[in-house]
Amino acid sequence: MRLTCPLCGVRDIREFTYLGSAKLLERPAGDAGAAVFHDYVHLRDNPAGANRELWYHGMGCCAWLHVVRDTRDHTVLDVRLAQEDPA
Amino acid sequence: MSRLPDGGMVDRSKALKFRFDGRLYKGLAGDTLASALLANDVRLVGRSFKYHRPRGVLSAGSEEPNALVELGEFAHRLPNTRATTQELFDGLVARSQNRWPSLRFDAMEINDLLAPFLAAGFYYKTFMWPAAFWEKLYEPVIRRAAGLGRLSGQRDPSEYDKAWAHCDLLVIGAGPAGLSAALRAGQSGARVILADEDFVLGGRLVAERQDLGGWTDQVAAELDSMPNVTVMRRTTVTGAYDTGTYGALQRVADHLGHVPQHTPRQTFWRIVARRAVLAGGAVERPIAFPNNDRPGVMLAGAVRAYVKRWAVAPGRQVAVFTNNNDGWKTATDLVAAGVRVTAVVDSRSGVTLPKGPWRGFTGAVIQDTAGRQGLRNVTVRDASGTRRIEADCLAVSGGWNPNVHLTCHMNGRPLWREDIEAFVSASGAIPGLAVAGAAAGAFSTKAALEQGSAVAAEALEDLGLTPVPLDLPEAEDAPVKTSAFWHVPEGRGRAWVDFQNDVTVKDIQIAHAENFRSVEHMKRYTTLGMATDQGKTSNIAGLAILAELAGQTIPDVGTTTFRPPYTPVQLGVLGARAQGNGFAPTRLTPSHAASTARGAPMVEAGLWLRAQWFPQSGETYWRQSCDREVAMVRGAVGICDVTTLGKIDIQGPDAAQFLDRVYSNMMSSLAPGRVRYGLMLREDGFVMDDGTCACLAPGHYVVTTTTGAAGEVMAHLEFCAQCLWPDLDVAMISVTEQWAQFAVAGPMSRAVVNGVVDPEVTDSTFPFLGCGVLTVGGVSGRLFRISFSGEHAYEIAVPAQYGDALYRNLVARAEMLGGGAYGMEALNVMRIEKGLLTHAELHGRTTADDLGLARMVAAKKDCIGKVMSQRPGLHGPEREQLVGLRPVDRTAKLTGGARLTRPGAEPVRTQDEGYLTSVCHSPDLGHMIGLAFLRNGRARLGQTVQAVDFLRDGTTLCEVVAIPFIDPEGEKLRG
Numbered sequence A: 001m002r003l004t005c006p007l008c009g010v011r012d013i014r015e016f017t018y019l020g021s022a023k024l025l026e027r028p029a030g031d032a033g034a035a036v037f038h039d040y041v042h043l044r045d046n047p048a049g050a051n052r053e054l055w056y057h058g059m060g061c062c063a064w065l066h067v068v069r070d071t072r073d074h075t076v077l078d079v080r081l082a083q084e085d086p087a
Numbered sequence B: 001m002s003r004l005p006d007g008g009m010v011d012r013s014k015a016l017k018f019r020f021d022g023r024l025y026k027g028l029a030g031d032t033l034a035s036a037l038l039a040n041d042v043r044l045v046g047r048s049f050k051y052h053r054p055r056g057v058l059s060a061g062s063e064e065p066n067a068l069v070e071l072g073e074f075a076h077r078l079p080n081t082r083a084t085t086q087e088l089f090d091g092l093v094a095r096s097q098n099r100w101p102s103l104r105f106d107a108m109e110i111n112d113l114l115a116p117f118l119a120a121g122f123y124y125k126t127f128m129w130p131a132a133f134w135e136k137l138y139e140p141v142i143r144r145a146a147g148l149g150r151l152s153g154q155r156d157p158s159e160y161d162k163a164w165a166h167c168d169l170l171v172i173g174a175g176p177a178g179l180s181a182a183l184r185a186g187q188s189g190a191r192v193i194l195a196d197e198d199f200v201l202g203g204r205l206v207a208e209r210q211d212l213g214g215w216t217d218q219v220a221a222e223l224d225s226m227p228n229v230t231v232m233r234r235t236t237v238t239g240a241y242d243t244g245t246y247g248a249l250q251r252v253a254d255h256l257g258h259v260p261q262h263t264p265r266q267t268f269w270r271i272v273a274r275r276a277v278l279a280g281g282a283v284e285r286p287i288a289f290p291n292n293d294r295p296g297v298m299l300a301g302a303v304r305a306y307v308k309r310w311a312v313a314p315g316r317q318v319a320v321f322t323n324n325n326d327g328w329k330t331a332t333d334l335v336a337a338g339v340r341v342t343a344v345v346d347s348r349s350g351v352t353l354p355k356g357p358w359r360g361f362t363g364a365v366i367q368d369t370a371g372r373q374g375l376r377n378v379t380v381r382d383a384s385g386t387r388r389i390e391a392d393c394l395a396v397s398g399g400w401n402p403n404v405h406l407t408c409h410m411n412g413r414p415l416w417r418e419d420i421e422a423f424v425s426a427s428g429a430i431p432g433l434a435v436a437g438a439a440a441g442a443f444s445t446k447a448a449l450e451q452g453s454a455v456a457a458e459a460l461e462d463l464g465l466t467p468v469p470l471d472l473p474e475a476e477d478a479p480v481k482t483s484a485f486w487h488v489p490e491g492r493g494r495a496w497v498d499f500q501n502d503v504t505v506k507d508i509q510i511a512h513a514e515n516f517r518s519v520e521h522m523k524r525y526t527t528l529g530m531a532t533d534q535g536k537t538s539n540i541a542g543l544a545i546l547a548e549l550a551g552q553t554i555p556d557v558g559t560t561t562f563r564p565p566y567t568p569v570q571l572g573v574l575g576a577r578a579q580g581n582g583f584a585p586t587r588l589t590p591s592h593a594a595s596t597a598r599g600a601p602m603v604e605a606g607l608w609l610r611a612q613w614f615p616q617s618g619e620t621y622w623r624q625s626c627d628r629e630v631a632m633v634r635g636a637v638g639i640c641d642v643t644t645l646g647k648i649d650i651q652g653p654d655a656a657q658f659l660d661r662v663y664s665n666m667m668s669s670l671a672p673g674r675v676r677y678g679l680m681l682r683e684d685g686f687v688m689d690d691g692t693c694a695c696l697a698p699g700h701y702v703v704t705t706t707t708g709a710a711g712e713v714m715a716h717l718e719f720c721a722q723c724l725w726p727d728l729d730v731a732m733i734s735v736t737e738q739w740a741q742f743a744v745a746g747p748m749s750r751a752v753v754n755g756v757v758d759p760e761v762t763d764s765t766f767p768f769l770g771c772g773v774l775t776v777g778g779v780s781g782r783l784f785r786i787s788f789s790g791e792h793a794y795e796i797a798v799p800a801q802y803g804d805a806l807y808r809n810l811v812a813r814a815e816m817l818g819g820g821a822y823g824m825e826a827l828n829v830m831r832i833e834k835g836l837l838t839h840a841e842l843h844g845r846t847t848a849d850d851l852g853l854a855r856m857v858a859a860k861k862d863c864i865g866k867v868m869s870q871r872p873g874l875h876g877p878e879r880e881q882l883v884g885l886r887p888v889d890r891t892a893k894l895t896g897g898a899r900l901t902r903p904g905a906e907p908v909r910t911q912d913e914g915y916l917t918s919v920c921h922s923p924d925l926g927h928m929i930g931l932a933f934l935r936n937g938r939a940r941l942g943q944t945v946q947a948v949d950f951l952r953d954g955t956t957l958c959e960v961v962a963i964p965f966i967d968p969e970g971e972k973l974r975g
Helices: A034-042 B033-039 B107-114 B123-126 B131-145 B177-186 B215-225 B300-310 B325-336 B445-462 B504-513 B519-527 B539-550 B590-597 B621-635 B656-664 B712-722 B749-754 B802-817 B823-831
Strands: A001-007 A009-012 A017-021 A050-056 A065-072 A076-081 B011-020 B023-030 B068-071 B079-080 B092-098 B160-172 B193-194 B229-232 B235-241 B245-251 B266-278 B280-282 B298-300 B316-324 B342-345 B357-360 B365-370 B377-382 B384-390 B393-397 B400-402 B415-417 B422-424 B433-435 B496-498 B602-603 B606-611 B638-641 B646-651 B675-683 B687-697 B700-705 B731-734 B741-743 B771-776 B779-784 B795-800 B880-887 B898-900 B914-922 B926-935 B944-949 B954-961
Touching: A001 A065, A001 B131, A001 B590, A001 B880, A050 B712, A065 B107, A065 B712, B011 B033, B011 B245, B023 B033, B023 B749, B033 B300, B033 B646, B079 B215, B160 B177, B160 B445, B177 B229, B177 B266, B193 B266, B193 B675, B215 B229, B235 B266, B266 B445, B280 B300, B300 B316, B300 B325, B300 B393, B316 B325, B325 B342, B325 B393, B342 B377, B342 B384, B357 B377, B357 B621, B384 B687, B433 B445, B496 B504, B504 B519, B504 B539, B519 B539, B590 B602, B590 B802, B621 B638, B621 B823, B638 B802, B646 B712, B656 B700, B656 B712, B687 B712, B687 B771, B687 B779, B700 B712, B712 B731, B712 B741, B712 B795, B741 B749, B741 B802, B749 B795, B749 B802, B823 B926, B880 B914, B898 B914
Parallel strands: B011 B092, B160 B193, B160 B266, B193 B229, B266 B433, B298 B393, B316 B342, B316 B393, B342 B357
Antiparallel strands: A001 A009, A017 A050, A050 A065, A065 A076, B011 B023, B068 B079, B068 B092, B235 B245, B245 B266, B280 B400, B365 B377, B377 B384, B415 B422, B602 B606, B638 B741, B646 B700, B646 B731, B675 B687, B687 B700, B741 B795, B771 B779, B779 B795, B880 B926, B880 B954, B898 B944, B914 B926, B944 B954
16 A cells, blocks of 8 residues: 655555544643543544544654545545645 | 477477486476476376375466475475476476375375265364364374475575565566557556566467467567566566555576575565556366366366477377367367377367367266376267277366456456356456456457557556557457356266365365355365465366356355465565564664673663673672662762663744643743653553653753653654644654763762863752753763762763763763763662653553652643543552562562562452562662552552562562652752
């Protein structure tokens, strides 16, 4: 599998590590309470289809990437820098 | 000798000697081991897996189920090598497999007589009980009786390699379709890789009498000469993976008698292709009939290949058994080459056989064969009755199966095509891969050439290249005329479907009768299609027979799942360059040379090597050195390399705010020139790491991490900055390797530091937890007054290239004051005495409260992990809390990992109250001490617990004490 890093170009999957759902981008405010944080830390959708997720280009430019991947066949639908606003 | 007087792609001037089962033979350059054995009239080459039946060569390619040999000797021995693909070289040594004492007289042939008892499911039904017998008796006996080749049992001395390749178009297979595809793409300027498992290009073109004249050689030469085309012979594309990535095994030196030094035997390639063409051809299928496994029964296309390519007649009297017109070619080709053909037997009625010097039978089948160690005759049955026909070779053609394997590696399922009675690839099964030629069900040479050219043109246009027109040679265009015929239904004797696993038609019938009716269940119950050939010649026949039994169509029954690799890949090549340390770097500290010169043994810390201790003359045991070094630091001064700790430089106007959010404690209140101990939590509330944070200037910080967590913390901080708070203006970079850093610890540390820094430091310019930039030996360096030993101590940092010089200077100065270098063991003892933490305590399951650091989670601000750390159950008396332990009997030993219970409690899981994490002998106290997590430990100071260690020293009574063990007020730090 290969990912297109917006900074480095097309690279093999071994340069990247997977963190998890891009839900982690939406950190609740500090006063949101334990229930909201529980949802943020632990609860995940498990879609058969497009999944928004975070990858780290640790063996490249150290950018965190926001990847949209089809979980059924690994088609990468979109890659952007995590610090950008989602499309 | 069965070598024909002329023809063949062999070099008759180059004789090669080889040994098979100890006997010396001669072959020719260009031979495979199989063609050379057949040329020497060796027809019996192996014994079957279960029944130990005599077996000969079936095929001329990688689909071979029978002719497996052990290649090479001693540590180089490679079992299950296919004789049909192994190139002959001078001095080759091969042995037959699965026989004892010899191939001709195999004692285990008795299994063949027991065959009625050994059918599918035999083991499952027979060796049920007693259960204890399975491991001790049944399995060893069965394993000895059944099997393939033997491993050498020694370390494989061969070298292997891994490599990457990139191209516009990967062409898999160099038959007519692959050659035309590669040629057109190459001429159009694309970067092309053409891979073929064979050592000559051409595929069936080099095996058939109807070749294309000199076209194949001419194209091969042209492709070899093109700078934009890489021709990879002896290279099997083994798997198709995501995003145009293909695995490929290149046999670099398997065909060489002597492997040049530093040449890998095999290389495993990862080929990244923008587009790919699968032109992998087709595999001929046998027909199951009674006793169809005798040496001499071969695939018809293979018989033609031996005659044409290697000028070897596999028999003196050849009979042909076919269900299709393609099989007829075998008779005409052989007669043209001067080989006698005794009969052509066609299962179809109402077809008109070609005329020739043979007896023709239509609507006829082979009902039996004879010849114990090699075929002597076959029994033909047609409407008029049965008769025996002399034949020492029977060429069988049951039609052709397109090679769909690669297109199924990403969940694709093949489609059944009624007109050619075969499965073909579904289109689009692998993104970017098109199928052409026989692999796509186009069986004529003309169709293959045209399809190859056409799919190459499509791929080129996809890539924005302009395909040039390609002139194709005249070629045969015979339509496929076949009538499905899988097995001869009547007749006595077993009819083999899978030769390699000894699966017969009857086994499939048993599986069906016992309700193993899904094709996947049938496969596993009978073992059909398993082992090294993965059923390339047997799968389709197996499921056709199952379909017949179930009254279903073949597409309804479906296929089993094709998975990589297409042909076997040795584990050695997959693990290439990963033996031992492989490519893992060994990171050396700036003090490495000076430390090894002093005889310091090294210990791994992550990828780093660190000095354990520095032995002096007379010291014979590590504890002597360690205790001396502790006393030296506590009494005078010691020097220790701490470069390995992670160092991250953080800068920006919002750096302070950022640090407040990632550390649990407040960092924004840290003034320039000050250092603070910091704790980081994970978002789930558990402790991730600890370290120091030094403020060098407003908006400029250097934070440290533990050695092992440096990479993890760096990725986490990048995550926080990029993903959570991209609005904060902050930047960070790892500077671990850029700065050499040394601890200078002990009551005389300031004297040593002042010998190298300018200006000199005093208690008022550099109080405890002060830091700053100053000149060190003429270069700009940094000084931090921090301590991991409990002593008055500094850490001094210079750019890495000055590290060796500074270290030697510091150690020399320390030695003049009665101090010197100390290693990891002494460092560890002193930090345990002070109750300071490492990843033995910060192991991912402890909270700030467990560690007695609850006050470090600041109440006034949010930080990563704060909310979740306040969950019920993560603090309070039910938690295991960090305490000190010392043995009640001061001479007793403590062991790390020992479990804690109340004194006298039964040492079982339900009584467990905690565990020891770190232990050492304290030279200051004169006995062992330990750090431990104990349930409600902070409230149990003065109580007694017992430490239980079943692995080592049994049970030790311990007293719970407060930490630190020495200097609880920290007077030495500030003094």
